[in-house]
Amino acid sequence: MFSRGWLATARRRLDPGLRVVSQRVAPATRHRHVRRAGRLLGVLVVAAVGMILGVLVAGRVSADVGPFHAQFAITPSVNGGTDVAIPPLGSLHLDSHSGPAHLSVQLTSLDQQRTKALVTNPVALDQASGGVVEDLRTGMTRLVFQVAGVSVLGAMLLAALLYRSMRRVATAGGLSLALLAGTALVSLSTFRPSAIEEPRYEGLLVNAPAVVGDARRIAGRYEQYRAELQRLVGNVGKLYDTMSTLPVYEPDNSTIRVLHISDMHLNPAAWSVVRTVAQQFNINVIIDTGDITDWGSEPEDSYVASIAALKVPYVYIRGNHDSPRTQAAVARQPNARVLDGGTVTIDGLTIAGIGDPEFTPDKSSPNNAPGANNGAQLKINSGQLLANSILEMQRAPDVALVHDPAAAPPLAGRVPLTLSGHTHKREVRRLANPDGTAPDAARTLLMVQGSTGGAGLRGLEGKDPTPLALSVLYFDTKKHELQAYDDISVGGTGQTEVTLQRHIVKEDKGAGTAPSASPSPVPSPSPSR
Template sequence: MAIRLRALLTVLASMFRARVTRRTARGIGVLAVTVVGAVLGLLIGGTSTGPLGPFQAEFTLSPGLHGGTQVVVPPLGSLTLDSHAGPERLTIRLDALDQARTQKLVSDPNGLEAASASAFSDAQEGITHAVFQAAGAALVGALLLGALVYRRTRRTAQVGALALGLVVVSLGTALATFKGDAIDEPRYDGLLVNAPAVVGDARKIASRYEQYRAELQRLVTNVGKLYTTVSNLPVYEPGDGAIRVLHVSDMHLNPGAWDVVRTVVQQFSIDVVVDTGDLTDWGTEREAAAYAGSIGTLNVPYVFIRGNHDSAETVAEVARQKNAIVLDNRIATVGGLRIAGIGDPRFTPDKTADSTDLLEKRRLFDTGNQLADTITRSGGADLAMIHDPAMAGPLAGTVPLILAGHLHHREVSQYNDETLLMTEGSTGGAGLRGLQTKEPTPLALSVLYFSSTAKLQAYDDISVGGTGRSEVTLQRRIVKKAEPQATSTPTPSPTPS
């Protein structure tokens, strides 16, 4: 009797497990059909068109793991905004100028402003229409695929209900994580010469969502000027009293780096170039004579400190340039800024410079301390220039901004509420050594925007690489008082022998 009872229980358990397994499989199948159908619906019907200022624009909602918004402006490039999280990505593409509105731009002196005045409301309307159309396309896609796969009303209805839930959850996630101030820090990808026209003046970047409308109109206005001007790009208007500083470092004899530097100086209306060292590789007189001569072609002040690859001959050759100012434990007022600087105490072109060694650390610390004493005795400075970030410790609290190089890697660190340390990558792409890796080291440089009172307001991190160095990535950052930036401390790259 007991044996029969156990056998019966075993049969019942097997039937239950089989039923649960079938239900689970059906559920997974319904979910898979729903997701695939919704994605196909989005890909096919997730795009709508409509006016945006003087343009005919495409608004596309597509699947995307990290959300965000991309504004594509052919042929200038694109802006990427970290506007929201969620499984959908919004792309706005300005494909063509509307003929009637373009004629107004050309014939009417006030046509540009009139055509772009409606940009914000046009964008709202276009995005809203795209959201509803994409949601409908996802539902229809899921229902059609469900009907095709199951051919049963009940199962198709289940697919439709699940698709509706997924649409509501994904749109709800986007709405809940929406960041209106994402326009503060756009990422630009495109041609270097077009970056200022698309990104705009850092002094006028919005810090509150209410100003987004004006910035969107400014974007449309700048692009409209480009399309309606035959020979020149839009002029990059500097803000009243703004001081623009270009930070370069670790050029390492790369002749192509000067082309990039000259382009940025011209396109971004740079007032001062600051170089935190390692202009040469071995510090020979022949190197310096052949390479430093390009400094004089920039036609703006060039402030230089010595790196550990720069010899006394390098420093002397730089000092011979008519626009160069060499700092070594002193302060100079250049372009309205009080700039302090000191050279690297080492000359190590032929061996690894190990800044983790205790004696090396002490030497670098003492050099930083020398500059801190000079700044204190002189009544302060707006920024300090050093080569190795290991020298920055004694300067914390003495100056609001420290610029460094040496690491061939860009880092921004907040020492405290008073001092920001900005370490530049290699503007020369690490020289010939940058070609030894699988992917060439990109050329890195930064544009710093100061107010008329010498306060850092924003900066553009620029990385140049790709075919013919014509591609550029530009990341706009707004400096927010008392908010720490990235706090990671990089390990110094070894100086090659």
């Protein structure tokens, strides 16, 4: 038998060797795991690059949609979304989903023979329109399967070229399928059906009403969307056949269309934009919330003479750049209605308004002198004066007008909608009720318009010209409630691009809250413009 001393001696001799072996085996194991992870990451990158290349090369299909030849395409993207291009009318951009896949649908051309057959045969037109949604579904299905196929094929081909290993090629194919599943999951989980209600239009201004559609007919549900799509196909087909330049969209005669403009600032180019929008959108009344001039001087009186050429009722309130002389010059126009504490009713829509209490055409004016702090109180007092006048009416007006949004708080709870300008920046928000109720429970919606004149010469001071801003508001004729509005922006001086964003006005859940008669808080002073 071995003695205990001998065993202890042997252990002391063996321990250093075992430690050496252990120290050599552990790093080797770690290095092996790191190399495997690195190889897997490399295959993942190769698979992703191969998928992108495959989609860019062959990620599109062609299909017939009604009388159109259309092209469907999916491209890699950070923000997702959907574009619908209708040459030469323009394009619609929908915030339909998030994720790494962007969907594009382009109506490339019309089949001339099919279009003539549709126009001459009403039955054929109805049949073709009824199959539009099915055509779209078929095109999208083909696109999805083709993109999936070319993605996996692209990943495997690139892996084969780089690795020449069947195992890694198979791994790249499996990883591409996992990436496809992840992309589909993100797109479906972030899909927003309501995006069809608020498209952004880019193209020629004259085509905007036809492409975006009438506010009261905009799709809120699938069947409504289907009807609009059918109408668009039918109308565009007819107009292409007759060599017209834009599709005629039959307007809903029961909708009251109001064009809101503000802060023209003597820009002569603005009148042509206003006139075009008034004609193309079948405007019933134009509302101008002030600053039509820069200095309110006599030579500027000739600028307001363009109001008469619009041949549409023109409701105006004075801005801080407009003098009493300017207000009188506007009042002389045959289609103008000047408000300064009163109301006017046009096509059933009752409008109240008050002019700006200050005349400050430049910052050296007394009301803007350093240390003068009565400007904000003047604004709030003018808003309170209008609110008091409204309280004495048997029926509250549908719209109230102030030039500076600083005058709007006293109107909270008095009217459903208040329009203003002055800041040269668009803003839409709910006014807090005088009792301090949170804005999301308030009834009055405040809409601040940008500068329809592109801020005049001031618009050229920055790096980029200030765009011309104006909005079309849609009211229903029964309750005179705002249903939707289109924000239109025309590129500043020297630019011609046009964008149109459709907004649907959601029902205000706090509309039933009884307003309080307590005074509104005094806001902080607003900058002079």
